[in-house]
Amino acid sequence: MKIAISSMGNDLSSQVDPRFGRCQEFIIFDSETLEFEAIPNEAINAAGGAGIKAAQLVVDKGSKVVITGNIGPNAFNVLAGAGINVFAGATGTIQNAIDAYKAGKLQEVNQATNGPGAISTVPTYR
Amino acid sequence: MIISIASGKGGTGKTTISTNLAFSLAQKGHKIQLLDCDVEEPNAHIFIKPKVELKETTSFVVPQIDEEKCTYCGECVRVCAYNALFVAKDKVMFFPQLCHSCGGCAYFCPEKAIFETNREIGEIEAGSGYSIEFAYGKLNIGEVMSPPLIKRLKKRIDEDKVVIIDAPPGTSCPVIEVVKGSDFCLLVTEPTPFGLNDLKLAVEMLKVLKIPFAVLINRWNEEYFEIDSYCDKENISIVMRIPLERKIAELYSEGVLFSKELLEWQDAFCKLFDSIEGLWK
Numbered sequence: 001m002k003i004a005i006s007s008m009g010n011d012l013s014s015q016v017d018p019r020f021g022r023c024q025e026f027i028i029f030d031s032e033t034l035e036f037e038a039i040p041n042e043a044i045n046a047a048g049g050a051g052i053k054a055a056q057l058v059v060d061k062g063s064k065v066v067i068t069g070n071i072g073p074n075a076f077n078v079l080a081g082a083g084i085n086v087f088a089g090a091t092g093t094i095q096n097a098i099d100a101y102k103a104g105k106l107q108e109v110n111q112a113t114n115g116p117g118a119i120s121t122v123p124t125y126r
Numbered sequence: 127m128i129i130s131i132a133s134g135k136g137g138t139g140k141t142t143i144s145t146n147l148a149f150s151l152a153q154k155g156h157k158i159q160l161l162d163c164d165v166e167e168p169n170a171h172i173f174i175k176p177k178v179e180l181k182e183t184t185s186f187v188v189p190q191i192d193e194e195k196c197t198y199c200g201e202c203v204r205v206c207a208y209n210a211l212f213v214a215k216d217k218v219m220f221f222p223q224l225c226h227s228c229g230g231c232a233y234f235c236p237e238k239a240i241f242e243t244n245r246e247i248g249e250i251e252a253g254s255g256y257s258i259e260f261a262y263g264k265l266n267i268g269e270v271m272s273p274p275l276i277k278r279l280k281k282r283i284d285e286d287k288v289v290i291i292d293a294p295p296g297t298s299c300p301v302i303e304v305v306k307g308s309d310f311c312l313l314v315t316e317p318t319p320f321g322l323n324d325l326k327l328a329v330e331m332l333k334v335l336k337i338p339f340a341v342l343i344n345r346w347n348e349e350y351f352e353i354d355s356y357c358d359k360e361n362i363s364i365v366m367r368i369p370l371e372r373k374i375a376e377l378y379s380e381g382v383l384f385s386k387e388l389l390e391w392q393d394a395f396c397k398l399f400d401s402i403e404g405l406w407k
Contacts, residue, residue: 049209
């Protein structure tokens with residue numbers, strides 16, 4: 001099963017990126033083969049809808065589980081709609097997050113954990 | 127002549143200036159049209175108190191997906207530059223708030239599974255007050271896409287009149303939509319570092335748009351002179367200063383045009399119009 005983790009870098013020792021839609025990279029980890037692939041997040045600089053675009057990216061990669069720090073409403077809704085299980089509140093390295101997930105220590109969320117990211121975390125100029 | 131009133135920073139007095147300028151000119155017999163294009167937060171009508179003669183809703187074309195025909199190929203998602211669509215293996219999701227109404231998804235859908243439908247985004251009210259032809263737009267609550275409503279409102283421009291357009295704050299898409307096509311733009315600022323910072327952004331925007339402009343300092347006091355230094359350095363005319371005065375603030379808070387009560391300001395606003403005309407020509 002493929003697990004997508006929002007990451008600040010491209011290997012298992014990278015830190016979990018607390019943002020989903022605007023994370024640096026996604027680590028797609030295969031829990032059967034224990035292999036992983038790092039994919040740059042094309043949505044990072046999207047003017048809007050970053051969460052939706054990032055979700056499309058991980059869904060297209062065949063992920064069944066998403067692990068991240070926080071997730072916004074649009075991203076959560078599309079992932080839930082695509083039948084993906086979302087786990088939030090992950091911290092530390094990607095390896096830590098995978099271990100925590102396997103040990104059942106991560107919280108599966110059934111709603112967004114923050115507002116649309118572009119509005120709550122990036123100062124927008126009006 | 128079309129004069130837009132913009133600012134950069136919010137709350138500097140765009141509406142105060144547009145309504146009092148419109149009123150003062152109308153009092154002197156000019157034929158005036160005032161359009162409140164700050165559709166996210168229109169408030170000129172509070173001062174003009176128009177008799178509303180016409181109401182019309184404005185809508186926006188958005189895609190609707192025929193799930194019978196859709197094969198979930200994802201072409202629409204690839205085409206959409208605004209990330210308004212998402213496709214899973216048996217589902218398409220559409221986010222109307224992100225849609226810019228470009229029509230690309232419907233055009234490129236290989237299955238012809240997308241057709242276009244109207245979504246109401248706001249309302250325009252038109253009428254008159256104090257001999258001013260007046261119209262304003264009201265974006266529906268929760269909507270973020272104001273330019274289509276602004277465009278619709280600007281279709282009402284009557285070039286036989288002096289057209290005064292109240293713009294939204296900032297320097298982003300809605301403001302550009304409002305000020306483009308203006309013969310002149312009056313930038314209202316306040317004597318604070320925030321006022322100056324955002325004034326500079328607005329000046330840069332107008333230079334790119336090649337619209338002539340001048341500055342008006344509202345709530346003027348003799349404490350902060352950075353606006354003067356900046357305008358001096360950049361060779362920008364300061365065409366009017368309105369002092370920070372309790373009486374003006376009180377009238378404003380009651381929804382009364384201050385030039386209606388403090389008559390000397392009517393001449394001042396007419397002079398302001400003369401200087402704008404002078405700079406424009």
